[in-house]
Amino acid sequence: MSLRPRQFDLIVFDWDGTLFDSTALIVRCIQAACADLGLPVPGEREAAYVIGLGLHDALQRVAPGLPVQRYAELGQRYRHHYFAQQHELVLFEGSLAMLHALKRRHHWLAVATGKSRRGLDEALRHAQLQGVFDGTRTADETASKPHPRMLLELMREFGVEPERTLMIGDTVHDMQLAANAGAVGVAVTYGAHDAAALREWSPRFVADSVGELHHWLEAHA
Secondary structure (H helix, E strand, C coil): CCCCCCCCCEEEECCECCCECCHHHHHHHHHHHHHHCCCCCCCHHHHHHCECECHHHHHHHHCCCCCHHHHHHHHHHHHHHHHHHHHHCCECCCHHHHHHHHHHCCCEEEEEECCCHHHHHHHHHHCCCCCCCCEEEECCCCCCCCCCHHHHHHHHHHCCCHHHEEEEECCHHHHHHHHHHCCEEEEECCCCCCHHHHHCCCCCEEECCHHHHHHHHHHHC
């Protein structure tokens, strides 16, 4: 990367569908959990839409008729299916090189995710990314997306202004999070939500691959 001045001091990534190739597995696990409880099984598009939300919010949307007292049961079935298969998941090709290039430019790197703390920590260990990120926030320790709290907390942690903060994600929830926090959003189309939905939130850039995202970051971050 060049020695030009940074445009963004803090670069925050969503996890699932942005760095981690997990969208298809999450969809299958949501569907399997609903089937386990005898609930209507959501279609792929419906299940993919809730990716990025905290688990409680996500399950509430895919199973609106389920009594509140059974959300925990549905969540347990989802986690059962997910943890049984998460060892199969990998980073999107090129993600590691992109992250290391950003580290060399001394950006602060962070993750803001709808995963639980346990889920993110296990995923980071699995991907051997411990120590790469300077900060992380999960939906069970702060407000779920699109509430701006997790991004605002990260900005306060590093003393970075919103206009110097970049949020990168694959869902409209990520773009809403960026907008609600006053940060800049960049969308990727290879995850859960399609380009048309993402563009409605006027992201600074829309990348169709990790390679495109890396190239844009080299030139603009």
